[in-house]
Amino acid sequence: MRFNRARAEHDNSRPRGFSGAAALSLASCAALALSGTAAANTSNGYNLPIGVTDLSQAMYGLHMEVFWICVAIAVVVFGVMIYSLVTFRQSKGAIPDTTMVHSTKVEIIWTVIPVLILVVMAVPAADLILKQEDTRNSELSIRVTGYQWKWQYQYMNAGEGVDFFSTLKQDSNFARQLGSGIDPKTVPNYLLDVDKPLVIPSGTKVRLLLTSMDVIHAWWVPDFGAKRSAIPGYVNELWFKVDPGKEGIYRGQCAALCGRDHGFMPVVVDVRTPDDFKKWVEDQKAASKQAGAPAPAVPADPPTSARVIN
Numbered sequence: 591m592r593f594n595r596a597r598a599e600h601d602n603s604r605p606r607g608f609s610g611a612a613a614l615s616l617a618s619c620a621a622l623a624l625s626g627t628a629a630a631n632t633s634n635g636y637n638l639p640i641g642v643t644d645l646s647q648a649m650y651g652l653h654m655e656v657f658w659i660c661v662a663i664a665v666v667v668f669g670v671m672i673y674s675l676v677t678f679r680q681s682k683g684a685i686p687d688t689t690m691v692h693s694t695k696v697e698i699i700w701t702v703i704p705v706l707i708l709v710v711m712a713v714p715a716a717d718l719i720l721k722q723e724d725t726r727n728s729e730l731s732i733r734v735t736g737y738q739w740k741w742q743y744q745y746m747n748a749g750e751g752v753d754f755f756s757t758l759k760q761d762s763n764f765a766r767q768l769g770s771g772i773d774p775k776t777v778p779n780y781l782l783d784v785d786k787p788l789v790i791p792s793g794t795k796v797r798l799l800l801t802s803m804d805v806i807h808a809w810w811v812p813d814f815g816a817k818r819s820a821i822p823g824y825v826n827e828l829w830f831k832v833d834p835g836k837e838g839i840y841r842g843q844c845a846a847l848c849g850r851d852h853g854f855m856p857v858v859v860d861v862r863t864p865d866d867f868k869k870w871v872e873d874q875k876a877a878s879k880q881a882g883a884p885a886p887a888v889p890a891d892p893p894t895s896a897r898v899i900n
């Protein structure tokens with residue numbers, strides 16, 4: 591799986607697997623669901639990443655909660671079904687009851703129980719959606735604009751004035767060319783690396799304002815539990831707060847089929863401590879002052895005839 595490699599870079603706790611046999615009893619289901627929500631970067635590689643933000647961990651917790659509810663339902667339903675098939679089979683002399691054709695009591699029970707289960711799942715799900723949408727009190731806003739096939743990051747608040755494009759790193763770009771003769775396996779983080787990553791501080795509520803200048807793109811970093819479409823003419827919001835101590839490089843990709851080079855516009859986020867971030871902002875401002883460049887020009891696009899617009 592492609593993102594395993596990315597996760598390994600900041601993986602500070604080994605995956606904890608779930609025992610398959612444990613699914614047989616409700617008590618052990620509940621215990622495992624709790625252990626499954628413990629904070630860690632990564633699950634066992636077969637599951638969603640647990641991630642490094644409040645939201646990603648809450649999403650993983652909800653996902654596991656719903657998963658174990660489904661397991662419990664399956665155990666009860668299949669248990670009753672298999673027991674009935676075995677116990678009341680014809681060879682054992684079972685005689686079908688042909689008199690019972692309708693039972694209002696049964697109909698009420700099998701309507702009310704699923705409704706209650708749905709409510710039990712809907713309450714935490716609605717709560718999490720509200721939390722996801724609550725971009726109030728963000729401490730750093732960054733405008734993110736999708737282009738075919740690169741991202742532009744324009745900082746506001748503490749990073750006001752920092753503005754750059756983030757494009758596929760050159761070694762990946764050379765290796766991907768037809769007949770390049772370069773083995774992609776020799777390129778570190780092949781197609782998942784950029785020339786300039788998005789730099790953000792840890793422990794800070796970061797709000798992204800997403801839009802696009804051409805087609806629909808989607809900004810996606812699985813470890814942040816963050817994915818949202820960047821749509822021309824619209825501004826979508828997204829927020830995340832990386833836990834302090836989880837500084838490092840996180841990788842994602844454009845998650846919308848945005849044209850020919852859709853696979854070549856990765857997202858890389860460099861999470862630094864607030865002090866390191868401050869220093870980075872000062873360095874960026876000093877560098878752009880020295881260069882005297884007010885705003886970066888859009889890097890050259892491929893010829894229009896070669897572009898595919900979805």
Ligand SMILES: [Cu+2]
Nearest residue numbers: 807808844848
């Ligand atoms: Cu895209």
